[in-house]
Structures are given as structure tokens and as C-alpha cells.
Amino acid sequence: MKAIVKTLRGNTLAVLAIVVFIFCLGSAFSRLVEIERAGSQDLTESWIWLESQAEFEAVRFADALTRYGTGDTKESHDTLIQRFNVLLGRLALFHEGPPRRWYAQAGVATEVLDGVETLAGLSSEISALRAGDSAAALRIRAAVDPLIPLLQAAATRTLHAERSRDFARQDIRHTTMIEILVYVLGIMASGTALLLRLIQTLRRTVRAERALRRATEFSERLVESSDEGIVAFDRDLICTLWNPSMNTIFDVPPSAALGRPLGEVLWLFGDANIVSKLRGAFDQWSPGGQAVITHSTPPERVIELSCSPLRRGDEVVGGIAFIRDITERCRIEEALRQSQKMEAIGQLTGGVAHDFNNLLTIILGNLALLRGKLGDRADLAALADTAEQAGQRGAALTDQLLSFSRRQHLRPEPLDLCSAMQGIDAMIRRPLGRGITLALDVIPGLPRVLADRNQLEVAVLNLVINARDAMPQGGRITIAADSADFRQTADGAEEETVSREYVKLTVSDTGIGMSAATRERIFEPFFTTKAVGKGTGLGLSQVYGFVQQSGGRISVDSREGIGTTVSLFLPVVSESPPILQGAMVSEPVGYIAT
Amino acid sequence: MVKCPVLSSLPLARCLLTEKTLRIGYLVLILAVSAGFSLALAGETLPSPAGEVILTISGNIERSNGSGIAALDREMLERIGKRTIRTSTAWTDGVKAFEGPLMRDVLAFVGAHGTSVKATALNDYVVEIPVADFEKYDVILALRMDGRDLHPADKGPIWIVYPRDQFSELQTPRYDERWCWQLTRLVVQ
Numbered sequence: 045m046k047a048i049v050k051t052l053r054g055n056t057l058a059v060l061a062i063v064v065f066i067f068c069l070g071s072a073f074s075r076l077v078e079i080e081r082a083g084s085q086d087l088t089e090s091w092i093w094l095e096s097q098a099e100f101e102a103v104r105f106a107d108a109l110t111r112y113g114t115g116d117t118k119e120s121h122d123t124l125i126q127r128f129n130v131l132l133g134r135l136a137l138f139h140e141g142p143p144r145r146w147y148a149q150a151g152v153a154t155e156v157l158d159g160v161e162t163l164a165g166l167s168s169e170i171s172a173l174r175a176g177d178s179a180a181a182l183r184i185r186a187a188v189d190p191l192i193p194l195l196q197a198a199a200t201r202t203l204h205a206e207r208s209r210d211f212a213r214q215d216i217r218h219t220t221m222i223e224i225l226v227y228v229l230g231i232m233a234s235g236t237a238l239l240l241r242l243i244q245t246l247r248r249t250v251r252a253e254r255a256l257r258r259a260t261e262f263s264e265r266l267v268e269s270s271d272e273g274i275v276a277f278d279r280d281l282i283c284t285l286w287n288p289s290m291n292t293i294f295d296v297p298p299s300a301a302l303g304r305p306l307g308e309v310l311w312l313f314g315d316a317n318i319v320s321k322l323r324g325a326f327d328q329w330s331p332g333g334q335a336v337i338t339h340s341t342p343p344e345r346v347i348e349l350s351c352s353p354l355r356r357g358d359e360v361v362g363g364i365a366f367i368r369d370i371t372e373r374c375r376i377e378e379a380l381r382q383s384q385k386m387e388a389i390g391q392l393t394g395g396v397a398h399d400f401n402n403l404l405t406i407i408l409g410n411l412a413l414l415r416g417k418l419g420d421r422a423d424l425a426a427l428a429d430t431a432e433q434a435g436q437r438g439a440a441l442t443d444q445l446l447s448f449s450r451r452q453h454l455r456p457e458p459l460d461l462c463s464a465m466q467g468i469d470a471m472i473r474r475p476l477g478r479g480i481t482l483a484l485d486v487i488p489g490l491p492r493v494l495a496d497r498n499q500l501e502v503a504v505l506n507l508v509i510n511a512r513d514a515m516p517q518g519g520r521i522t523i524a525a526d527s528a529d530f531r532q533t534a535d536g537a538e539e540e541t542v543s544r545e546y547v548k549l550t551v552s553d554t555g556i557g558m559s560a561a562t563r564e565r566i567f568e569p570f571f572t573t574k575a576v577g578k579g580t581g582l583g584l585s586q587v588y589g590f591v592q593q594s595g596g597r598i599s600v601d602s603r604e605g606i607g608t609t610v611s612l613f614l615p616v617v618s619e620s621p622p623i624l625q626g627a628m629v630s631e632p633v634g635y636i637a638t
Numbered sequence: 639m640v641k642c643p644v645l646s647s648l649p650l651a652r653c654l655l656t657e658k659t660l661r662i663g664y665l666v667l668i669l670a671v672s673a674g675f676s677l678a679l680a681g682e683t684l685p686s687p688a689g690e691v692i693l694t695i696s697g698n699i700e701r702s703n704g705s706g707i708a709a710l711d712r713e714m715l716e717r718i719g720k721r722t723i724r725t726s727t728a729w730t731d732g733v734k735a736f737e738g739p740l741m742r743d744v745l746a747f748v749g750a751h752g753t754s755v756k757a758t759a760l761n762d763y764v765v766e767i768p769v770a771d772f773e774k775y776d777v778i779l780a781l782r783m784d785g786r787d788l789h790p791a792d793k794g795p796i797w798i799v800y801p802r803d804q805f806s807e808l809q810t811p812r813y814d815e816r817w818c819w820q821l822t823r824l825v826v827q
Contacts, residue, residue, distance in 0.1 A: 133820055140731050167791065
């Protein structure tokens with residue numbers, strides 16, 4: 045009821061139009077009914093006819109009476125009686141029924157009625173009238189004759205009354221017709237107003253619906269296309285929204301999540317932490333946080349949640365959480381940390397090696413001077429030689445350290461890996477013990493790579509020695525080279541975006557392999573798994589430093605008990621050779637000649 | 639074959655008549671009877687009126703009592719039948735009881751064939767009435783009103799009366815003008 049009143053108040057024009065419409069329709073209809081009634085009441089014409097007919101029949105009777113009285117033989121007594129009866133029958137109509145009522149109302153001559161009475165009293169006299177009895181005929185005529193002008197006057201009066209009634213009726217009809225016309229115009233105007241109003245309302249409704257649909261579609265599209273997983277839930281943690289990204293992260297389709305408690309849905313993922321974090325959405329301060337989710341198939345994924353309450357007015361009716369898969373980000377952060385650690389160690393070892401190199405330069409220089417002074421003292425010269433050899437070994441060590449710290453001075457040149465490997469074939473075979481075979485599988489015709497020949501040879505030698513040491517029971521070492529697109533072949537997690545061509549040089553063995561923990565640290569200087577005195581822990585550091593400095597990449601694939609493959613990706617010579625990182629060192633430090 | 643029960647019940651006839659002669663005779667008999675009947679109908683004349691003639695019926699009628707005109711007196715009309723209608727009229731006060739024969743019976747009495755009847759009154763009033771009216775409504779030729787004979791000086795001797803009160807469609811000027819009083823002549827068309 046209140047709503048109706050409110051609507052009416054807002055639509056004064058429409059209400060007015062409705063009222064006008066109904067009023068006009070009702071009035072027009074009632075006017076039409078009035079006209080119809082007035083038309084059907086029209087009976088006066090019959091009265092005029094009745095009076096005229098009565099007058100005519102009176103005249104005929106009077107005429108017949110006269111002729112009969114004068115003895116006219118053409119006039120029979122029967123005809124006279126008939127004319128009398130006809131006249132009486134006619135005049136009887138003035139006496140009763142609707143005609144009498146009308147005459148009484150119209151004030152028509154009581155004389156007529158009196159005359160009729162007199163005439164009726166003459167019937168026996170007329171029956172007895174004989175032909176030629178003119179005196180009796182005249183007597184009867186004296187009763188009939190006054191009736192004739194009376195009837196005529198009555199007819200004339202009725203005619204005039206009818207005329208004036210007609211005029212009045214016409215006037216009324218005219219005004220009524222005009223009134224009806226006005227009502228019709230009113231009906232048309234108010235009807236048009238109502239129709240326009242209706243169209244307007246319909247249009248507005250359609251437009252509002254369309255806008256609402258667009259808005260809904262837009263927000264749906266936002267939720268659907270978001271990269272972040274979006275999940276909404278009520279206070280009982282029943283899931284009310286689960287977008288496609290949630291499906292990607294958790295591998296749970298919306299149909300399996302919607303309408304179910306999130307505790308059940310996320311139970312499989314092991315971490316009850318997630319649910320408690322989601323519950324935190326109901327609090328004002330809910331920072332969300334990170335969680336690790338375990339799928340039935342590895343790897344684990346790291347997610348980050350941020351939750352916020354859903355409010356209706358001041359009341360918290362549920363929560364919404366945005367979930368990001370940050371596995372990749374974590375991996376990159378880890379790689380960055382590793383790289384920073386290596387950088388720091390490189391700086392440290394580089395500095396130490398540099399200072400140590402300076403010391404060795406002094407020692408070796410003085411030893412050379414000393415030997416010159418020894419002359420023919422062969423026993424002392426032998427001691428000096430020994431000291432000098434030790435100094436040389438020390439210099440070689442610092443060389444390797446500098447190589448790792450990328451401070452070594454490189455002389456890159458275009459190299460054909462095939463001929464380079466063949467050139468060092470004899471050298472690398474020398475340290476191999478029994479039971480170890482080495483296969484050189486380098487295809488001729490590969491693109492040339494840009495690298496320092498010396499360092500490359502040292503790196504391959506280091507890798508071969510490591511391979512040998514990994515195979516105490518003997519085995520097989522394979523050195524292979526092939527062209528490769530780095531992006532395709534390297535670990536998929538690398539962030540390298542520039543597509544460059546590389547040649548991949550792999551050294552693989554069938555040895556004991558490495559544990560994951562070992563693998564993480566192999567490039568660290570001085571890290572070694574070999575017995576004390578057997579290794580310096582600088583071999584792989586040299587390889588790492590060399591490859592980095594050459595603008596290449598290195599990857600290690602190792603399985604315990606099966607073997608290890610180390611792949612060096614060396615850049616192919618291009619029109620404009622890549623800028624070598626080593627050459628970018630702002631302060632080139634000294635190096636020692638070996 | 640259809641057997642004539644009358645003939646076959648007579649032993650003598652059965653002896654005299656063979657199957658064939660019986661058939662021929664039967665045919666002849668039927669022809670004779672039907673011819674005689676139609677002759678009798680065509681030529682049948684109505685009895686002459688004994689009293690004063692108050693109604694003449696002419697036009698398309700089968701039976702008459704002289705030169706194609708059926709002249710009827712009060713007694714003849716009364717003998718055709720009597721039906722009472724109680725109704726108000728457009729010319730009288732209150733409900734009146736009218737008595738007289740049904741119009742359709744009178745028309746059947748004279749063997750009338752037609753679609754309309756032209757009624758003429760003593761005062762030369764003429765009105766044409768469809769015959770269908772008499773089938774649809776029990777219209778009478780009223781001879782008496784409220785137990786008294788209708789007189790020529792007051793709508794008599796015959797007044798055509800419709801059962802006006804029973805049917806609302808009869809309460810209109812269209813039907814009122816068919817109430818011919820002082821009726822004296824009917825012409826079947």
C-alpha cells in the first residue's frame with residue numbers, strides 16, 4: 045500500500061491522465077446513452093396521426109350523415125353505421141391507455157373527450173335514422189361538427205409541441221455532441237499521455253536492465269580474466285566465488301568448490317594454514333601471508349594470500365582472498381641470492397689472489413735474481429729451482445682464483461671447437477687412469493665460438509679430471525659439441541630473453557653423480573668432496589668464472605649413481621662480438637705471466 | 639411383396655384373386671383413392687356462413703365459399719378454435735384477457751399458402767404481416783376481450799393480438815402496428 049502511494053506521488057501526471065481518461069470515457073458513454081434514450085422515446089408522431097385520422101373519419105361520417113339525411117340513395121345505412129363505428133373506435137383511443145395519459149399530460153382538450161361522450165350517446169339514434177330524415181341528421185351533425193375543429197386544433201397543437209420539442213432536442217443533441225467531442229479529445233489526449241508514459245517507463249526499464257547486465261558482465265569478466273586466484277566465502281567459509289585462476293593454481297574446478305566449505309576443498313593441499321589465513325579475512329587486520337601447497341604431483345607451489353572482509357553495511361558477511369602463485373618469483377629470488385653470494389666470494393678471492401700474486405711476483409723475481417748470483421753452486425741452484433717451481437704452482441693457483449673472480453685477463457678469439465678439442469686430445473687423455481675411456485664426439489663444421497683458447501683448454505681439463513675422480517671404478521667420459529639455442533636447451537627457469545646462438549660443449553661421465561646439496565655448492569671456490577690434498581676446490585670455480593666471463597652459461601645435470609653431465613654454452617661468433625664481461629672490469633688488475 | 643391385410647383376410651377374395659391380379663388391383667385402388675382425395679381437396683368448398691360475415695380471406699387459399707373468397711362469420715371462427723392470451727397492450731390499461739382462434743389455425747382452415755398476410759381494417763388501415771409471426775408466436779384473432787365480444791365501435795369485431803407480455807421483442811412499435819383492430823379482410827400473399 046505504501047509503495048502504491050509512493051509510486052502515485054512520483055507519477056502525478058500519470059495519475060491525472062488516468063483520472064481524466066476514466067472521467068471522459070464515463071461521461072461520453074453516459075451522454076451517448078442519453079441521446080439513445082431520447083431518440084427511442086419519440087412517439088408523438090403517432091398522436092398527430094391519431095388526431096388527423098380522427099378528424100378525417102369525423103368528416104367522412106358527417107359527410108355520410110348529410111347525404112343520408114338528404115336521401116342520397118348511394119349512401120346505405122350499413123355504410124353510415126360503419127363510418128360511425130370507425131369514428132367511435134378511433135375516438136375510444138383518447139379514453140384509455142398510453143394515449144389518454146399523454147393527452148392528459150399535454151393538456152389536450154377535455155372538450156374532445158366530452159364530445160366523444162355525447163357522440164357515443166347518439167348510437168341508438170343513428171341506428172334508428174331513416175334515409176331522408178334531414179332534421180334528425182342535422183341534429184346528429186350538431187353533435188359531430190364541433191368535434192372536427194377541436195380535433196384539428198388538437199392535431200395542430202400536438203404538431204407545434206412536437207416541433208418545439210424537436211428544436212429543444214436538437215439543441216440538446218448539438219451541445220451533447222460537442223460535449224462528447226470534447227470528451228473524445230480528452231480520451232485521446234490522456235490516452236496518448238498514458239501511452240507515452242508507458243513507453244517511457246518501458247524504455248527506462250530496458251535501459252537500466254541493459255546497464256546492469258553490462259556492469260555485471262564487466263565485473264564477471266574482471267574476475268574471470270584475473271591472473272590472481274580470487275576466492276570469496278561466507279562466514280561459514282562456504283565458497284561463493286572461485287575464479288578460473290583458482291582452478292589453475294589448485295587444479296580444482298569451480299564446480300567442485302562452489303557451495304562447499306573451503307576447509308574441505310583445501311584439505312587435500314595439506315596446509316591447514318591456508319584455511320586459518322582465510323579465516324583471518326573476517327578480522328579488520330589480516331595481512332594474509334605465504335603458504336606452500338602440495339599437489340598430488342610435484343613440484344610444490346608457493347602461494348601468497350591477501351585477504352579482506354566482505355561487508356554489507358557495517359556487518360562482515362564473508363571474506364575474499366586474492367591468491368598469487370609466487371613459485372617462480374621465489375625461484376628467481378633464490379637464484380639472485382646465489383648469484384650475489386658467488387659475486388661476494390668472487391670479490392673476496394679476487395682481492396686475496398691479487399695481493400698473493402703480487403707477493404709471488406716479488407718471491408719469483410728475487411728467486412731469479414738469486415739464481416743468477418748462485419753461479420756454479422749446483423746444490424744451491426737445485427734449491428732455488430724447487431722454490432721457483434713452488435712459486436710457479438702458486439701463480440697457477442692464483443690464476444685460477446682470478447679466473448673465478450672474473451678478473452683474469454682473457455684473450456678471446458674465434459675458435460673451432462672441433463680442432464681445439466683435437467688439439468688437446470693427447471693432453472686430456474694423459475691424466476686418465478685405467479678403466480676409463482674417453483670419447484671425443486665433436487662434429488666438424490660447427491659455428492665458431494668466441495673464447496680464450498687457454499682457459500677453454502684448462503676448463504675442459506678440469507672437467508675431465510673431475511669426471512675421472514668421479515669414476516674410481518672406471519667408466520666412460522664423453523666430450524660432445526653441438527649447436528644449440530640456449531633458450532630451448534638450458535634449464536627452463538633461466539630468465540634469458542635474448543635469443544642468441546650458442547654451441548653446447550658437454551662433458552659427461554658415468555660416475556657416482558652428486559647429491560642436490562653438493563650440486564648447489566660445486567662452483568664455490570675451495571669447495572671439494574675430494575680427500576685433503578687431492579683437490580684445490582678451484583677446478584669448477586675456474587670453469588664457472590671462465591664461462592661467465594665469456595658471456596656463456598653453464599648447466600649441471602647429475603644423478604647419483606648414474607653420472608654427471610656438465611654443459612658449457614659458448615656464444616657463437618657474430619658480426620659484432622658480444623661484450624665480454626671481463627673486459628668491463630673498471631680496474632684491470634695485474635696478472636702474472638705463467 | 640406388400641400384402642393388403644384387408645384383402646388377404648377375406649377368404650372369397652383370396653380365392654378369386656391371383657397374385658398378379660391382386661397387384662394390379664391394388665395399384666388401381668391406390669391411384670383411385672389418391673386422385674379422389676386430391677379432387678375432393680381442390681374442389682372442397684367451405685360451408686356458407688350462417689350469420690353476419692365479419693372476416694373475408696382471399697388470395698392464395700385452397701378453400702373458399704365462393705369465387706376464391708372465404709367469408710367467415712363469428713360462429714365459424716369460434717369453431718376453428720379458442721385460445722386465450724393475457725397481455726397488456728399499447729392502447730389499453732392493465733392486463734386484458736383476449737379470446738379467439740389462433741391465426742395459424744385460421745390460415746390452415748382456409749388452406750392458405752404464402753409468406754405474408756395483408757390485413758385491412760374497417761377504417762381502411764392496412765398492414766402487412768409475415769406469416770412467420772404466426773408460427774413463431776401464438777397470434778390470435780381476438781373476438782372477445784375480458785369476456786365481452788369486441789364491438790365494431792371499439793376495435794371489434796376482430797383484433798389481431800400478439801402475446802406481447804411474454805416476449806420482450808414484441809413490445810416495440812414494429813410489432814404494435816401489426817395489432818390491426820376492426821379487422822375485416824385478410825389477403826394471403
